[in-house]
Amino acid sequence: MKIAVVTDDGKTICQHFGRAGYYLVASIENGQVIGKEQRPKSGHHTEGMQHNHAAGDCHGFNAHSQSVHAGMVSNITDCQLVIAGGMGMGARQSLSQAGIDVHMTDVADIDTTLKLYLEGKLPNLTERLH
Template identity: 45%
Template sequence: MKIACVTDDGRTISRHFGRAPYYAVLTVENGQIVERELRDKLGHQHFVGQESHAAGEERHGTDPASHDRHVNMAEAISDCQVLLCGGMGYGAYQSITSLGITPMVTDLEDVEAAVAAYVAGQLTDHPEWLH
């Protein structure tokens, strides 16, 4: 299983999916982390001038153009089953889910501790923090 974590530094989980420049991707086999890599991640800075807010849009980031941007952001983790982050918008959450990746919003900051908690079935998801 591959678990991606949104990160600014490779060690801690970022509080904002769209702004983080990297994914820390950890491969887990038999409950143990066996590989770790840092992958570049597209973010808001790569889509300057492409922002859109659909008329009547109830929640930020749920329009088709935003979905396309979220899919592009997630392209680097298409081989992952789970995405851990400290926060994200509703649209990003929906887009990631539509790709077959399970997003989880966590209060844990340490990448390895969060992955270990997920593997142990002890990581609490906080969807109430979606914005």
Template identity: 35%
Template sequence: MQDAHKRGREPAFLKELMMKIAVASMDGREVSGHLGHCPNFLVFEIEGNAVKQVEKRTLGGDGGCQCQHGGLFSLLGDCQAIVSGGMGQGLVRMLQSHGIEPLMTDETVAETAVEKFLSGTLSKQNGHSCDCNHG
């Protein structure tokens, strides 16, 4: 197994235990209220059930409503889930079609949201919060 690590490949069982969770966060601490309005993300790399590292990523543009969400997928396409306070239903469908789980929550602290997600206690909102004029 060590040879697989030397070549930069993880054994199959480890891949199942590793994931990345993006949290929309304007200030690098709090969960943003609307995914489509937030250009800044914290990407938590999870190994097993623990945070291995946190990376900051920024989407280009002015931070206004990004009705064309293509840049989001190139920025966060390696993530398995995205956490936000809300997002439009069209973006929810797009995330799901890319194999990314959209997670809307009322949790306000990014790190706490990830910890609660990992423990299975993250409170999730079923609806969406978007007053933009798109799907």
């Protein structure tokens, strides 16, 4: 199993999926982290990837937003789970369509988060979807 965690520094979880600069991808075997790698992540910080908020658009679901979200997902299609501090519904839908589950947390430290998740002790704070 591979778990992608959104981050800016490789140590803490970014509070918003779309604004994170990187993924820390943890490879899991037998309930243990056996390796980690940092991967670039496109997002709202990437030139040309900003959200357009035209009048009448349903934020996160228009064609431009879906294209942005697809770009964010493209580098983690081998992952089964994303852990983030929060995200919009459009990003959540794009991850789901790619077969990637989402878990949201208020735990900041990546190592602690992975440990709690693997122990089944990390609450999924679905109220962090917006």
